[in-house]
Amino acid sequence: MCAVNSEGLTSKSTTAEPSRQNRRSFLGALLAVGSAVVGALLSVPLVRFALFPLIRQTTDTKKSPVGSVSEFASLAEPAMRTIQIEQIDGWRKTVSEKAVYITKDRRDQLCVLSSICPHLGCTVPWNKEKKQFICPCHGGTFSVDGSRVSGPSQRGMDTLETSVEDGKLLVRFEYFRQLVSDKEVVG
Numbered sequence: 714m715c716a717v718n719s720e721g722l723t724s725k726s727t728t729a730e731p732s733r734q735n736r737r738s739f740l741g742a743l744l745a746v747g748s749a750v751v752g753a754l755l756s757v758p759l760v761r762f763a764l765f766p767l768i769r770q771t772t773d774t775k776k777s778p779v780g781s782v783s784e785f786a787s788l789a790e791p792a793m794r795t796i797q798i799e800q801i802d803g804w805r806k807t808v809s810e811k812a813v814y815i816t817k818d819r820r821d822q823l824c825v826l827s828s829i830c831p832h833l834g835c836t837v838p839w840n841k842e843k844k845q846f847i848c849p850c851h852g853g854t855f856s857v858d859g860s861r862v863s864g865p866s867q868r869g870m871d872t873l874e875t876s877v878e879d880g881k882l883l884v885r886f887e888y889f890r891q892l893v894s895d896k897e898v899v900g
C-alpha cells in the first residue's frame with residue numbers, strides 16, 4: 714500500500730514540473746516583449762528630442778520690416794537700413810543686426826541688397842561721390858543695383874527676398890556662399 718502511494722506520488726511530481734517550467738518561461742518571454750514595447754514607445758519622444766536640431770531647418774529666419782514702401786518711392790540712391798534678424802540654429806535662437814540696402818533694380822523696381830561682400834564677407838558701403846558700392850577690403854566695386862563692376866568678387870551683391878505687407882517692405886535676410894559666381898544660400 715505504502716509502495717503504491719509512493720510510486721503514484723513520484724509519477725505525478727515528474728509530469729507537473731515541465732509544465733510549471735513552461736509556464737514560467739512563457740511569462741518571462743511575455744514580460745520581455747512587454748518591456749521591449751514599452752521601452753520602444755518611451756524612446757520615441759527622446760529620439761525626436763535628440764534629433765530635433767538636425768531635423769529642423771537650421772536657418773529659419775523670419776522676414777524683417779525695413780520701412781514703408783512710400784518712404785522709398787523717390788529713392789535717389791541706395792538707403793541703408795539695419796534690420797534685426799532672428800535665427801534658429803538647432804536649439805539656439807539668436808537675434809542679430811544686419812545692414813541692408815534698399816535700392817532700385819534696372820526696371821526701376823525696389824530691391825534689397827545684402828551688405829555682405831560676396832567675395833570674402835566684408836561690409837560694403839555706398840560711396841556717394843563715386844556712386845558705387847566700394848568694398849574696403851579688396852576694392853570690389855558694384856553699381857547702384859548691386860551688379861558687379863570690378864574687383865575680385867565673382868558675382869554682384871546679393872539680392873534678398875522681399876514682400877510687401879500693409880504698405881511695409883519686408884525682407885528675409887540670408888547668407889550666401891562666398892567666392893563663387895552663383896548665388897547659393899548657406900544659412
Ligand code: FES
Pocket residue numbers: 830831832833834835848849850851852853864865866
Ligand atoms: S571682401 Fe569685398 S572685395 Fe574682398
